[in-house]
Amino acid sequence: MNPQLPHHYREILLGLGENPEREGLLDTPQRAAKAMQYLCRGYAQSLEEIVNGALFASDNDEMVIVKDVELYSLCEHHLLPFIGKAHVAYIPTGKVLGLSKVARIVDMYARRLQIQESLTRQIAEAIQEVTCAAGVAVVIEAQHMCMMMRGVEKQNSTMDTSVMLGAFRKSYNTRHEFLKLIGRSK
Structure with a gap:
């Protein structure tokens, strides 16, 4: 995984006014990055x-x-x-x-x-x-x-x-x- 993706998701949370340090969001940047990479896995495939x-x-x-x-x-x-x-x-x-x-x-x-x-x-x-x-x-x-x-x-x-x-x-x-x-x- 691109190591910058979780950082960007953390920044998005901050930009929304959320606290990425609260319990429910601690692992969200990492999970969201993994989810997005999975949802866009077609880029890594060829016909x-x-x-x-x-x-x-x-x-x-x-x-x-x-x-x-x-x-x-x-x-x-x-x-x-x-x-x-x-x-x-x-x-x-x-x-x-x-x-x-x-x-x-x-x-x-x-x-x-x-x-x-x-x-x-x-x-x-x-x-x-x-x-x-x-x-x-x-x-x-x-x-x-x-x-x-x-x-x-x-x-x-x-x-x-x-x-x-x-x-x-x-x-x-x-x-x-x-x-x-x-x-x-x-």
Whole structure:
């Protein structure tokens, strides 16, 4: 861990008017630093490390969908969490990706300071890069604590973002099938 992080958290406590020497806060700077490093662990990971060769030959050329992959990220504007789920689909062209790798790719990018729009694109482009798929689709729906806990304080608001690449972008029918299968279209 960066040895300066606990010091900075102590300074934040002081800046808030708290006493970092009181019993309940004595270890808070160290714990907060460890927590932040864990929440941002995606910076220490790479796509190659995550995939780790888990591409398998397949003659399947039909849509593969991984739905409801929960994600936890931090808004880069306020350092507050946004929490939601990703739906990821791709159309293989000779190779399929190990199932857990889709979730790991979502996690790697979510565990960085982010905006949801960028997160959605990063996941789609990573799946495309790894699989050379005929198309990739990613939809993320999330609740943002910066909307719920501060500012406008809207408790029931969600944000949806999507990125469609290749066949999902070019073909209405392919896109519609994906959206229907994830429950986003009738």
